[in-house]
Amino acid sequence: xxxxxxxxxxxxxxxxxxxxxxxxxxxxxxxxxxxxxxxxxxxxxxxxxxxxxxxxxxxxxxxxxxxxxxxxxxxxxxxxxxxxxxxxxxxxxxxxxxxxxxxxxxxxxxxxxxxxxxxxxxxxxxxxxxxxxxxxxxxxxxxxxxxxxxxxxxxxxxxxxxxxxxxxxxxxxxxxxxxxxxxxxxxxxxxxxxxxxxxxxxxxxxxxxxxxxxxxxxxxxxxxxxxxxxxxxxxxxxxxxxxxxxxxxxxxxxxxxxxxxxxxxxxxxxxxxxxxxxxxxxxxxxxxxxxxxxxxxxxxxxxxxxxxxxxxxxxxxxxxxxxxxxxxxxxxxxxxxxxxxxxxxxxxxxxxxxxxxxxxxxxxxxxxxxxxxxxxxxxxxxxxxxxxxxxxxxxxxxxxxxxxxxxxxxxxxxxxxxxxxxxxxx
Amino acid sequence: xxxxxxxxxxxxxxxxxxxxxxxxxxxxxxxxxxxxxxxxxxxxxxxxxxxxxxxxxxxxxxxxxxxxxxxxxxxxxxxxxxxxxxxxxxxxxxxxxxxxxxxxxxxxxxxxxxxxxxxxxxxxxxxxxxxxxxxxxxxxxxxxxxxxxxxxxxxxxxxxxxxxxxxxxxxxxxxxxxxxxxxxxxxxxxxxxxxxxxxxxxxxxxxxxxxxxxxxxxxxxxxxxxxxxxxxxxxxxxxxxxxxxxxxxxxxxxxxxxxxxxxxxxxxxxxxxxxxxxxxxxxxxxxxxxxxxxxxxxxxxxxxxxxxxxxxxxxxxxxxxxxxxxxxxxxxxxxxxxx
Numbered sequence: 001x002x003x004x005x006x007x008x009x010x011x012x013x014x015x016x017x018x019x020x021x022x023x024x025x026x027x028x029x030x031x032x033x034x035x036x037x038x039x040x041x042x043x044x045x046x047x048x049x050x051x052x053x054x055x056x057x058x059x060x061x062x063x064x065x066x067x068x069x070x071x072x073x074x075x076x077x078x079x080x081x082x083x084x085x086x087x088x089x090x091x092x093x094x095x096x097x098x099x100x101x102x103x104x105x106x107x108x109x110x111x112x113x114x115x116x117x118x119x120x121x122x123x124x125x126x127x128x129x130x131x132x133x134x135x136x137x138x139x140x141x142x143x144x145x146x147x148x149x150x151x152x153x154x155x156x157x158x159x160x161x162x163x164x165x166x167x168x169x170x171x172x173x174x175x176x177x178x179x180x181x182x183x184x185x186x187x188x189x190x191x192x193x194x195x196x197x198x199x200x201x202x203x204x205x206x207x208x209x210x211x212x213x214x215x216x217x218x219x220x221x222x223x224x225x226x227x228x229x230x231x232x233x234x235x236x237x238x239x240x241x242x243x244x245x246x247x248x249x250x251x252x253x254x255x256x257x258x259x260x261x262x263x264x265x266x267x268x269x270x271x272x273x274x275x276x277x278x279x280x281x282x283x284x285x286x287x288x289x290x291x292x293x294x295x296x297x298x299x300x301x302x303x304x305x306x307x308x309x310x311x312x313x314x315x316x317x318x319x320x321x322x323x324x325x326x327x328x329x330x331x332x333x334x335x336x337x338x339x340x341x342x343x344x345x346x347x348x349x350x351x352x353x354x355x356x357x358x359x360x361x362x363x364x365x366x367x368x369x370x371x372x373x374x375x376x377x378x379x380x381x382x383x384x385x386x387x388x389x390x391x392x393x394x395x396x397x398x399x400x401x402x403x404x405x406x407x408x409x410x411x412x413x414x415x416x417x418x419x420x421x422x423x424x425x426x
Numbered sequence: 427x428x429x430x431x432x433x434x435x436x437x438x439x440x441x442x443x444x445x446x447x448x449x450x451x452x453x454x455x456x457x458x459x460x461x462x463x464x465x466x467x468x469x470x471x472x473x474x475x476x477x478x479x480x481x482x483x484x485x486x487x488x489x490x491x492x493x494x495x496x497x498x499x500x501x502x503x504x505x506x507x508x509x510x511x512x513x514x515x516x517x518x519x520x521x522x523x524x525x526x527x528x529x530x531x532x533x534x535x536x537x538x539x540x541x542x543x544x545x546x547x548x549x550x551x552x553x554x555x556x557x558x559x560x561x562x563x564x565x566x567x568x569x570x571x572x573x574x575x576x577x578x579x580x581x582x583x584x585x586x587x588x589x590x591x592x593x594x595x596x597x598x599x600x601x602x603x604x605x606x607x608x609x610x611x612x613x614x615x616x617x618x619x620x621x622x623x624x625x626x627x628x629x630x631x632x633x634x635x636x637x638x639x640x641x642x643x644x645x646x647x648x649x650x651x652x653x654x655x656x657x658x659x660x661x662x663x664x665x666x667x668x669x670x671x672x673x674x675x676x677x678x679x680x681x682x683x684x685x686x687x688x689x690x691x692x693x694x695x696x697x698x699x700x701x702x703x704x705x706x707x708x709x710x711x712x713x714x715x716x717x718x719x720x721x722x723x724x725x726x727x728x729x730x731x732x733x734x735x736x737x738x739x740x741x742x743x744x745x746x747x748x749x750x751x752x753x754x755x756x757x758x759x760x761x762x763x764x765x
Contacts (some may be wrong), residue, residue, distance in 0.1 A: 047607045070587055075565070076606035079584070079622035125523045296604065296628075299563065299586055328607070331624060351668060352605070352628045352647040358670060 036209050039080045040336045042109040045070070045326055047319070048092040048100070048114040048125065049332055051095070057270045058315055059090060062116030062139060064308050066317035069323025071304075077327055079180055084327055092117055094124040101128040103346075111336045112137055112326045116319060119143040119189075126152040130424070135341045137325065140319035142266070144414065147365040149423035154338065156366045158318045158325070160287050162193045162352055164412040165266040168372040169238070169285045169393040170201040173263055173413070175393075178235035179205070181263075183212035183223060183294075184249065185240040191215070194240035205336065210234055215245050239264045239274060239282075246271070246381045250279035269313040273385045280377045280388060288317035289373050291391055295356030311386055321353050357398065357405050365421040369409035449674035471722055472530070472761045473729045473740035474515050474737055476503040477755025483528065484738075484754035486729070487589075488722060488763065491750040497533050497633050499526045505547030505590075506718075507759040510554045515762060518545040518559065523588045525557065525570070530764065536575035541576050542568035546588050547631070547760070551614060554567055554597040556692060560587035560601055567610070569617055579617040583610035589631035593638040598656065600641060609643060611659055621659035626650040633677045633686065635701065642686050651677065651688055653704055663704045667697050676727070676761075680743065687743075689716040696730055696739075698746060710746055712739035717725070720761040731758035 023357065035192050047066045049059035066086060074084040087107070092100060092115075104110060112135040115122050122141035128138040130152040138146065138157045147161050173181070181202055183189035191214070199209055210232055213225040229237060239262050241249055246268070262282025269286060271277050271338030292299050299322070305311040312320075328351070329344040330336055349370070350358035374393035380390060401406040466764030473486040479654040485495040501521035508515055525545060527537040531686075533594065541559045543550070545568075550560040557570040562582070567587060569579040584603015591600045592614060599612040602625075609623040610634065625676060626645025633642045634656070641654040653663040667674050672690035679686050679701060681718075686699040695709040696716060702736070713732025716739065721728050728741040738758060740750040 072605065075585055076603075076608065079606070079608060079610075150742070151604075206525065299605075302563065350627045350648045352607075354605075358627070358647045358649060398692075400673065401695075402668075404669065 001224075022222070023359050025085055032390050034200050039077075039082050039331055039334050040109060041082060043073075043077060043082060043325060043327055043330050043336060044087060044107055044110045045084070046077050046087045046089060046107070046110060047106045047112045047116065048113060049088075049090050050092055050118075050121070055118060057117055058140060059273070061229045061270060061316040062309075062319045063088060063090070064304070064310070065139075065312065065319030065321075066114060066116075066323050068307055068316075069320040069327075070319075071307075073323055073327035077331060080331060082331065092121060092125070094121050096401075097121065097124045098128050101125065101134065102130055105132040105134045110134065111330055111338075111341060112322075114139055114319060114322045114326075116140045116315065119146060122146060123150050126150065126155045130154045131139045133338050135326070135345075137213040137322040139322050140315055143189065144197070147367050148420035149366055151423060152419070153366075153424040154342055156325075156361055156368070158368050159314070159412060160370060160372060161367060162190060162371060163197050163414045164367075164370075165285050166194055166197040167201055167412045168374065169263050169265050169283070169318065170198060170205065171395045172283065174205050174207070174287075176261075178364075179207035180210055180233060180235040181207060182210045182229060182232065182234045182260075183238045183240070185212060185214060185238070185269070186242065186244075186245060187216050190242075191240040192418055194238070196236050198240075198265070214409050215249070217245070218250050219245055222249050226252060226256045226258060227370075229260060230256070234260045236261045236263045237282075238402045243276045244269060245417075247277060247279070250277060250281065254279045254281060259293055266314075270315075272388060273311075273313075278381075281379075283374055283376050283392065284389070285395075286316035286373050286375055287370070288312060289375060289389070289391055290386065290390070292354075293375070296354045297356075300354045322352070324353075325351060357409065360406065360408075362410075362416070364416045364419050364423075365414070366423070367413060369406065369412075371409065372412065409420075431499055452558055456753075462726070463605070469762045473609070473720065473738070473761055474506060474528075475718070475729075475731055475754050475758045476506045476517055476734070476760045477757060478502055478759045479756035483515070483754050484752075484758070486738060486752055487532065487755070488729075491585075491752055493752060493754060495533050497528060497535070498754065499528065500524070500538065501534055504759045505545065506762045507548060507550050508762045508764055509550060510552060512764045516550065516557065517632060518548055520544055520546055523721075525559065537575075539570060540577070541570065541578065542566065542577060546650075547590050549590045549592040549599065551592055552594070552616045556614075558590050558592060558599045558601075558614075560590050562586055562588065565603075567599070567612065579620060581610075581617055582614055583612075583619065584608035584622070584723050587644075589629070590689050591632045591634060591637070593634045593642075593656065594636055595638040597638070600632045600634075602632060602643065604628050604630065607645070607648075608652070609641075622659075623652075623654060623659055623661060625652040625654075626664065630675045631677050633679045635679050636681060636683045640701070642677050642679065643703075644677045644688055646673045646675060646691070649674065651686070651699060663741045665706065667706060668693050668695075668709070674699070676730075678719050678721050680721060681723070681725040687719055687721070687741075689730055691715050691717055691718040691733075692749065694732075696728070696741060706747055707755050710741055710748065712741070712748060713751065718758065718760040720763045722763050723765045729761050729763060733759060 043285040263282040267284035348360040477485040483497040500519040505518035517526040522707035524538040542561040578648040586604040626648030628647040651665040673692035676689035713735035715734040718731035
């Protein structure tokens with residue numbers, strides 16, 4: 001099996017007779033075609049999720065996305081004599097993770113594990129995947145620590161982190177001249193992370209922090225928060241809640257008749273579609289939207305709907321993208337070896353996620369750079385929950401001619417200078 | 427022309443007998459002038475531009491670089507090609523699943539041919555007998571016999587096929603697969619895929635050198651142009667355009683084979699690449715979101731469709747400067763230039 005490292009390519013570039021080549025990614029484009037005759041016969045991808053409990057719906061969309069990704073990747077790989085297989089394990093827990101990873105890593109031709117799991121289980125998987133030298137792609141967990149102090153060299157994050165969601169919403173609010181924020185956030189870790197990142201962003205932008213309300217688990221009465229909001233001049237209420245707390249808050253906010261804009265980070269699209277967020281209002285940030293039409297997003301949305309008779313949302317998109325990233329890596333590097341795939345993904349190959357920009361992994365924390373979308377809850381509240389939102393913004397705005405796409409996308413998320421991630425050396 | 431004759435015949439029925447003696451010489455004179463105009467018009471190459479949002483075709487006189495006519499063609503016109511004899515313009519109508527056929531003399535749509543679903547671009551065999559059409563949502567290329575107007579083959583290609591180009595020698599057809607990042611190489615006679623070539627991310631269009639030995643493929647997300655050794659079916663070089671952020675789309679090779687011109691949709695310019703050294707030698711600023719690009723037959727001028735600024739930039743290829751900007755319809759997309 002042929003293994004091609006990025007360094008090897010950089011060293012060989014002159015002898016390949018490549019002129020006008022300016023990036024490692026372009027080198028891989030050349031390399032891939034040179035290696036086409038030796039592409040592996042089988043690419044196996046394992047998919048881990050948990051179809052029980054409150055993650056069941058998320059797992060369901062993640063698996064649909066991965067399935068579409070495999071079906072499409074199998075067509076592409078088939079042109080080069082390669083078959084793509086998906087191994088679905090839908091009962092992953094932190095407890096069974098060591099045995100699961102060992103079992104999977106023993107699979108011949110296993111190229112990667114795709115994780116559609118919560119933050120805790122993803123962190124556990126990352127540790128064992130690193131030990132077993134298996135590439136792991138995180139498609140659902142958003143915590144900053146996974147990209148920070150808990151980062152792993154063999155783990156790549158397709159799902160945007162909370163910092164990216166927070167910054168996208170912050171950019172949109174600033175663009176719309178809303179600079180006085182109040183926060184209603186969960187006491188849970190994600191709520192606190194959104195609060196701290198959001199507050200820091202606001203400080204950098206010169207906005208005004210008007211305080212916060214911390215929502216405890218199981219809280220059902222929001223009258224105190226609402227009374228407070230009625231008495232201050234707030235231009236946006238940043239909301240970071242989930243589940244029943246979010247549903248209750250939205251319901252009581254609507255009933256109170258408050259008009260201050262709610263700015264939600266991030267949107268739980270599946271909950272909206274399940275009609276448990278019938279009082280949704282304000283603006284929300286998401287990584288994908290089934291109403292996207294530009295840059296071939298329309299074609300991808302159509303393919304997903306034709307296949308599953310459901311619209312695609314962010315988790316489905318991330319899992320489709322993860323499969324595509326792995327298979328492209330195998331085809332272009334002509335290897336199923338984990339080390340080769342890690343090198344390939346770190347070389348920042350321009351990935352087409354149907355978002356109209358070249359998406360690449362940050363080399364300092366392995367987070368996929370990507371634009372996010374701001375969606376507004378429609379005032380007329382259509383009966384079909386699929387129609388409840390409208391697209392009002394894409395953040396960050398596309399780079400101006402002559403400006404770097406990477407620089408623009410790096411305005412979302414933690415900058416390298418602040419990252420706590422220390423990747424294991426090569 | 428047949429349509430013009432019918433109109434004249436109807437008009438003649440309305441003319442009273444007393445006036446016929448004056449009318450007949452007048453018609454003769456008018457026809458003489460008309461034939462002079464038609465002859466003159468026919469002798470001047472025209473640039474035909476599809477306007478995706480206004481559903482029409484702008485016809486630009488390349489002698490004056492002014493719009494000579496606007497022709498309604500149908501829903502969502504994008505891909506465009508001229509027949510080898512220059513008598514027909516074919517236009518892909520994405521929302522009609524058909525190819526419109528426009529008579530270049532009367533500037534009327536004289537036919538619409540079923541093309542398979544969602545046609546975006548296509549090309550014509552050098553003998554003018556076949557159309558090769560990409561069907562974006564079906565992952566196929568349809569082959570249409572222009573005499574029978576029937577689809578004679580449907581060739582499986584890459585995912586989201588788009589750019590279709592027949593090699594100048596007529597032997598091969600390149601079809602880009604935007605999502606699979608591939609070129610499907612089709613044998614134009616056997617109608618089978620001979621090879622699949624992995625190129626840059628989201629390949630859009632391709633262009634062959636005049637001797638059909640090299641091909642150049644733009645990759646929009648990759649920001650590259652892949653240089654393909656055509657007989658060997660392999661990429662021999664990859665040119666990164668403007669740091670990879672330029673979104674290259676349309677591509678043409680000059681008739682002498684020395685230069686490759688690439689329309690960069692995001693950086694609003696045209697890159698000129700040396701076809702031998704594969705280096706970008708210059709970039710020429712044009713309108714906003716240039717996509718379609720075509721050269722005059724002598725290679726002296728390039729026409730570039732700017733989708734956002736709704737105009738066409740005209741480039742003098744010798745001085746490498748824009749010499750005119752021609753307002754056209756809404757969201758100009760593709761261009762073809764007659765001989």
